[in-house]
Amino acid sequence: MIPSTAIKLVRHNVANRMMTRSMHDLSMRQKTGQVMIKHGLGGRSTTNGHIATVFGCTGFLGRYVVNRLARQGTQVVVPYRDPDEARHLKVTGDLGQIIPLEFDLRNKEQLRECVRHSDIVYNLVGRDYETKNFTFDAVHVDGARQIAEACAENGVARFVQMSALNASEDSTSRFLQSKALGERAVKEVIPDATIVRPGIMWGHEDRFLNRIGTGDGWEFYTNEGNTKIRPVSAVDVAHGLEVIFTAESSMGKTYEFYGPKEYKVKEIFDLARDITMKPLPIRHIPNSLLKYGAGLIEKLPYNQTISADLIERRSMDDKISADAFTFEDLYINPTELEHVAIQFMRRFRSNAVFDLPYEKGEGKVQKGVYHLID
Template structure:
C-alpha cells in the first residue's frame, strides 16, 4: 500500500493538470447556473451543456448531433423510430447520447425531453404532407408547442430552424407554414434564435443525389429557378457554435455562397457522373402537379404537389449572417459534389 501511494499522487496531479480551467471555459446563461467546460477536447470532454435536439433523425439533425457530441455535450435524442435512432449510439462517449421516445403532439413527452436542458434545438419539419402530419401540425402547432414548453420549463436558449424562403405571402404552403411557425415561436419564446438555412446538400441529400436519379423533376421551369445551396456540415457547425454564445435573439440567414440555377446543377451532376445529359422532356407545371397528386397514393411520393410549386420559386437574395455564428463564408458546392456523386458513375 505504501509503495503504491506515489503512483496515486501522480495520477491525481495528472488529473488536476489536465483539468485546468480558464475564463474562456465559462459561459453564463441568463436564469441558469454557469456552464463550465472541462477536460481535453473531443468526445471525452465535458462542455457543461445539456442539449435537446428535436428533429435529430433528419438530414441536418444527424450532423448537428455529431458536432455537439464531439464537443463533449450531453445530447438528448427524441425519436419516433427506434431504427433511425440507432445511428447516434457511436456518436458520443458513454452517457453522452440519451435517447428518448416522443411524439410532437404529446406535451408531457416534450417536457420530459427538455426539462434538464439549457439549450433546445427545434429542427422538426416535413417536405410533404401525409394523412397523419400536414405542414401546419409540424411547422406551426408543433413548433409553438415546443417553444411554450421550453419557456415554461425555464430553458435558457431556443434555436428554431426554419427556411431561407419562409414567407407568409409565398404560394408554397411549406414556406407559408414555416413563416407562421417563426411568429408563433417568437411569441412564445421572445429571445429565440431563428435560423434560416438555404437548400442543403451533402450525403443522402435531396438535391444532388436526387438530381442524379430523377433529373426530369429538376427541369421544371426549364431549370431556370435560382437557389443558394449550402453544405449541411457548414450549417451544422454554425448551429453547434451557438452553444458558446450566451444570447443571440433574432433571425439569422445562412444561404450558400453562390446563386445557381437547376440547369447549372444538372450540368454539374452530369459532368461528375460521366453521363450524357438527360433527354427527358420538360414537363409543364400542370402536368407535373397532376403526376405529383397521383403519387400521393404511394407511401413515399417521388414529388409532392407543394414541391412542384417550390421548383418555380427562387431563393431570396439576402446577405448571410455567418460571421454572427463565428464562421467565414461556407463551402462552394463544386468543391464537394464529387464526394456525393462519384457512386453514380456507371463504371
Template structure:
C-alpha cells in the same frame, strides 16, 4: 454566457471547435444563472457541462448537429419516435453523452420531459410534404408551437428554431408559408429565440443532389431555372453549433447560405460532368433531358404520385420550382458567427454523386484540377 476561467495549457491537442472558449472554461454560466462545470481536455470523453435537446436529430441536418455537439462532451438529449431510425446516433458521443427520450408530438408531457433539464433546445423538425398522419402545417407550425411553449415553461435559457430559406407567410408554396407562420408563432411565445434559415443543403442524405442527380430527364414548369445558393450541411451544423454556445445570437435571425448562385439546371450539369451518363430515353439524353411541362399538369401528375406510401415528388415541390431563393440581407450570416471558410460545391460534389457514374467509367478517379476549373464556370458570386 459569462465565463470565469483561464485557458488550460494541458489542453494542447484538444479538438478545437467553434466554441473553443467553452472548451477552455472550467465554469460557464448560462443566461438563467445555471452554473455548468466542464471536465476533461475537450475531446470525446470530456464533459462541457451543457445539456442540449435536439428535436429532429435523426433527420438530415439534425444528425450532423448532434454529432458536432456530442463529440465534445455535450450531454445531448434526443427525442425519438422510431427506435430503428435513431440507433446510429448513439455512437456520435461517448458512453452516456447521447440520451434518448421517447417522444410523441401530440403528447404534451413527452415534449415537456424532453426539454425539462436542458440549457439549450434546438428544433430541427420540419416537413416539406404531407403524410397520412401529419400535414406540413402540423409539423412546421403546431409542433413548433408545442416545443416552444414547453421550452418557455421549463425556463430553458436558449431556443434555436430551424426554419427555411424563403420562409414567408404569404408565399404561394405551402412549405414556405407554414415555415413563415412557424417563425411568427415561435417569436410570439419565445421572443429571444434564434431563427435559422438554411439555404438548400447538400450532403450524403440530402434532398437536393439526390433529387436532381439520379434522374435521366426531368419534366418541370421552368426547365429547372430555379436559382438557389446551396450550402454544405456541415457548414450549417457548424453555424448552429456556434449559436448554441454564444448567447449574443439570442433573438436574432440567421440566413445561412454560400455566396454563389446556381440554378437547378447548372447543378444538374455539374453532376453530369462527373457521372458522364449518356443514357437515352427515346431520343433524349440525360444532358438535354430537362423539359417544360404546364404547371397545372405537373401538379396533377405529382398529386397522382401521392397514392403510393413512399415519398414522391409532391405538388408543392413543383410550385417551389418557380420560386427563386430570396436573401434577407438584414439577417445575420456565417460571417457573423466567425465562419469564413464555407464549402464550395464543386470541391465536394464528386464524393456525393460518384455512385451515379456510368458503369463503364465507375473506376475513374476524381476530377483533375482542370476539370474542377471547368465545373466552377457554372458558379457566380452574389452582390447585395
C-alpha cells in the same frame, strides 16, 4: 518496490490533471444564470456541463448537429418516434452522453420530459410533404409552438428554431407559409429564440444531389431550369448551429445560411453530368402540367416523392433578406458546391470510369473519354 522515477511521474500526471480545471472551464447562461463546469481534458470524452435536446435528430441535418455537439462533451437528448431511426446516433458521443427518449409531437408531457434538464433546445422537426396525420401546419406551426411552450415552462435558456430560406407568410407555397408562421408562433412564446433559415442542403444523405444522380431519365425541369438557388452544405449548417450553441449574442436573431455561389438549376445538372459522366436526360414539362400531375400523384398512399407544393417551391428563386445575419457573422466560410461535388456524386459513375479524376472545366474531355470506353 516501485522506482522513485515512476513515483515522480505519477505525481506529475496527477498534478497536471488537477490543474486542468480553471476559470475557462466555467460557462454561464446569461438568461438563467445557470453555471456549467467542464470536466476532462477536452474533446469527445469531456463533459462540458451542457445538456442539449435536438428534436428532428433522426433527419438529414440532425445527425450532423448531434455529432458536433456530442464530440465537444455535450450530453445530448435525442427524441425519437422509431428507436431504429435513432440507433446510429448512439456512437456519436461517449458512453452515456447520448440519451434517447421516445416522444410524440402532440404529447405535451413527453415534450416536457425531453427538455426538462436541457439548457438549449434545437427544433429541427420538419416535413417535405403532408400526410393525413401530419400536415405542414401541424408540424411547422402547432408542433413548433408546443415545443417552445414546453421549453418556456421548464426554463430552458436557449431555443433554436429551424425554418427555411424564402419562408414568408405571403408565399405561394404552403410549406414556406407554414415555416414563416412557425417562426412567429415560436417568437410569441420565446421572444429571444434564434431563427435559422437554411437554403437547399446537400450532403451524403440529401434529397438534392442524390435525386439528380439516381434520376437518370426521370428528372424534370421546373421553370425550364432557370430557377436560381444557393445550395449549402449540411455540414456548414451544422457548424453554424454549433457556434450558436455557445454564442449568447445570437439570441433573438434570424440567420440565413446559404452557399457562397448562386446557381441556376440547369447548371447543377451540367455539373452532375460532368462528374458522373452520364447523359442524365431532362424532360421539359410546363409547370402547369407538372402541378396537375403532382396533384394527382400526391393523393396516392405512401407517396413521399412529389407534390404540387414541391413543384411550386422548385419554381421559386432563392431570396436573401437584407436584415438577416449569415455565416459571415459567425466567422464561418461556407463550402462551394462545385469544389467538393465529386465526393458526393462519384458513386453514380459506371465502373468503367469510376476512378477517373475530375477537374473543374474539363467536363467535355471527360465525356469524350467516357464515350471511348463505353
